[in-house]
Amino acid sequence: MNPDGRLRRQQLAIGLISVALLADQLALLQLLATSQWHHFAYLVISVALLGFGAAGTLLSLARQWLLTRLERLLPLCLLGCALGLLLPLLAATFLFGQFDSYLLFVSFAEILKLLLVCLLLFLPFFCGALAIGLLFAAAPERIGSSYFANLLGSGLGCFVGLAGLELLFPEQLIPVCALLAWLAALPVLAVRRGAVGAAAAISVLILIAFLKPLPVQLSQYKDLRRTLDLPGAEILERRPGADGQVHLVQASQLRGGTAVSLNWRKELPRVQALFSNGDRVGGLDPHLVEESPDDASTLALPYALTTPQRVLILAAESGAAVAQAVRNGAKQVRAVAASRTLWQTLSASKVAQELLNHPRVDWRQSAPRTWLVRDRESYGLIILPTVGSFGGSSGLYALNEQPLLTREALQQAYRRLQPEGLLAVTVWFDYPLRKPLRLLATLAEALELEGGDSLQQLVAVRSWGTLTFCVKKSSFTVVELAGIRAFCARWGFDPLLLPGLTPAERQRHNRLQDAQLFVWFDQLLSPARQQLYADYPFRITPAVDDRPFFAQFLRWPFIADLIDLYGTRSMPFVELGLLVAALTTLVLLLLALALILLPLLRLPKGEGGLGRTLLYFSGLGLGYIWVELVLIHRFSFYLGQPVLALALVVGVLLIGSGCGSLLSGKLSAARPGRWSGVLVLLIVSYALLIPALEQVSLGWNLWLRALLGGFTLVPLALLMGLPFPLGLRRLAELTPAQVPWAWGVNGCLSVAGAAGATLIAVELGFQLMLLLAAGAYLLPLLAGVAIKPASSG
Amino acid sequence: MFMKRTALAVLLLISPLLVQTVQPSERAAERLEMVREQIAARGVNDPATLQALREVPRHLFVPPDQSYAAYADGPLPIGYGQTISQPYIVAAMTELVRPGPNRKFLEVGTGSGYQAAVLVATGAEVYSIELIPQLARYGQANLARAGYPQVRTRSGDGYYGWPEAAPFDGILVTAAAEAVPPPLLEQLADGGRMVIPVGSRFFTQTLLLVEKRGGKFVTTNLMPVRFVPFRRAE
Structure with a gap:
């Protein structure tokens, strides 16, 4: 066989399998986010990296044995990968519905199920990575071009995955990924009866999986599952989308209203409900003229104060707040919807047509926070989306970034108000009390930073279930205060914060067994605020842009106290999100040690300098993944389209790094650590550059911003592709026995870095994470600039 | 889900047999301990409520595979995303509506049937509605098996x-x-009380x-699990 022809076929196989594996990760992310929760997204990324790391270790341990059987093993691995990619679909049908993440901390059976899911996810990545590793090892002299094919394929895979999710549901996209893996086997498939038979059988399975996808079972805790369990529930529309698949559901028991006053005597109207990735977004309220139950909830408080000329409604997806503004006489309503797929679903709904085409409503599609920064107009009323839900979310959204609920976001919203304008936000009560306290703290701090007086410009009204805050750009007038009292009297609500409020007024209609709530609220508006932050067992300090995790309340020092109070069985129901992230990080770290590093102990460690080698490659493993995650976060804000940000950052970094590795073949490998030094400087300058970039170009058209952002990333991406292949080359020249250790520790730290990144972002913030990433890239520099045995250096 | 449905179907099929084999004294010691440790100790002191909880065999209202935990201090899943509430919540809700003979109660959400059984054990007249037909049959079968056939049950939308x-x-x-359905508010007698658990269905944190x-x-707003900061500023 022509060696060049063979090499080209092998590189095609590497590229195709890389496309398949990355696109599959994106499909799995959405599959797990819909059937379970988005926490498991971190699981997918880490397990994929684990598969790569474990494959590298196996290759190190049995390199010769594997290479002598390359012709037979390669198609086997690729076909095994294609088959393995279908396995999570079986798990989605038979396992996900039974899996109970709340019991992870008390039930061994649930831990076993989690491990089984990990194993099912692990197998295809392990097979695919082994195939790639075999091809790398088969042509070591072409490592640069093979690595380029791998990274180029991965970068393209990101775009293929996101484009696929725009057109297909994840359970359909996964067979497409399996098909790509199957196609990757073709160029290297020897024409043998067995191989062809296996390939044919797998192609039939893929076809069946695509044409007749198995139903995905949803966790019993998902809103969508609970709704579909209602008798007669019917899915009116289901739409795929990279920003989340959407369901529009109808059931006779679904009715409108948010903590409606008990004085509301009319029928609660039937509504259709919208869901994104299985989580309820809201009900479609078609009432544009006659009074609706939401007008008998605290949501209507701002309309008791004013009939605004111009209203801005952020995250307006379900349209309920928009309909309320129209009903209450707003002359011009600007509705900003974040999710394109939700917006498209709404557009297709007959019920929503009148609202969508209403002459007083101007619909825009953008991330609300980005809109807030770009918008230069001012409003009489700005409405933020309702925080929390009736059933409480038990810390489920702890790891969700909520950029609209940070102190800076509220400051920006405040600046957009007209001189007499109002900012309104409603929150569901939760127990133990967390969200209302944190929201008040954030509003008060934002207002004070803008020079306002929280005692004169902030009011709050409470019903049996919700609390609505209104912040005014100026002090409330006597007439407005009387209007609030009349509103409360009509609907049976109680003012909670109001200038001149008497204690008796606070509990006239809705009493509290424990009146401590009032003490805390008053303390938050007093100089003793900091003391409450320190004493309260949950984190209630305002969320900030650097740590935009509004729903993350857990404070590690108080965990033992909380377990004493609620018990181990109930504790996850209070604060689940971060606990799951911590547990998965621990499990994956242990798996990485067991599958990647421990087996390497059997190998020789070279003639010394192993510590330096480990330092060099662990720094690269951590640095790369942390830079990537911080950039995704920053670009989500910059572009206002999180999905586009993900595609752009991951795609450009991977393709750029691929080009970098190709370029590395032409560079000297004598002092590979110096490139890390350059990277440290570049990362620090990016930390300064990106805010400047946002300042200059945030007002530009989306695609211009994407183009500029993409170009900005290119130098960084190119450089990030250099230290790894250069380090490997240098190591292969000086201490070849340490090459497997280099692969192993890099894989292991990538797994741990990906899994632990969330914990770092939540606890320390993104800015510090970027500095930590720079610090990680400092490690290769500290390893001695050049990798060499200790004896010689 | 398939396993749960199968278990439910089997349970329905064999429920007539079980009616004849259940002994009221079964697991009585566990019930006494449950009432003493989990309920009376937390401040529920209505004699009728406590007596009813001592009598009603809770283990007959949980799925067979959860029977071992029937008297544990927590809710248990019964399928269809529903739970049998934590014993303390059942006790607190029962006490709040002031149960006893010659009183009439409506329960919206029969579920396992346990709450209805506790109410009827106080001598009250009980009506119970369940939205999900399979659960309605399950709750009805449990009530019959445990010896409380006098509870009037039906399957339908509790809204009305x-x-x-x-x-x-x-x-x-x-x-x-x-939102609280207006028809329910209409059907409440003057001086009557309605109790609604608020919070996660799997971990009720407060009662309204x-x-x-x-x-x-x-x-x-009542807080069964009273929450206060552990370290208050003095």
């Missing part, structure tokens, strides 16, 4: 209540929604008590 039997001295909404007085309503 049970107007033919109204007014009620108390209404327990065990499957609460974001609605009292009707002269056609007006007053609510009270």
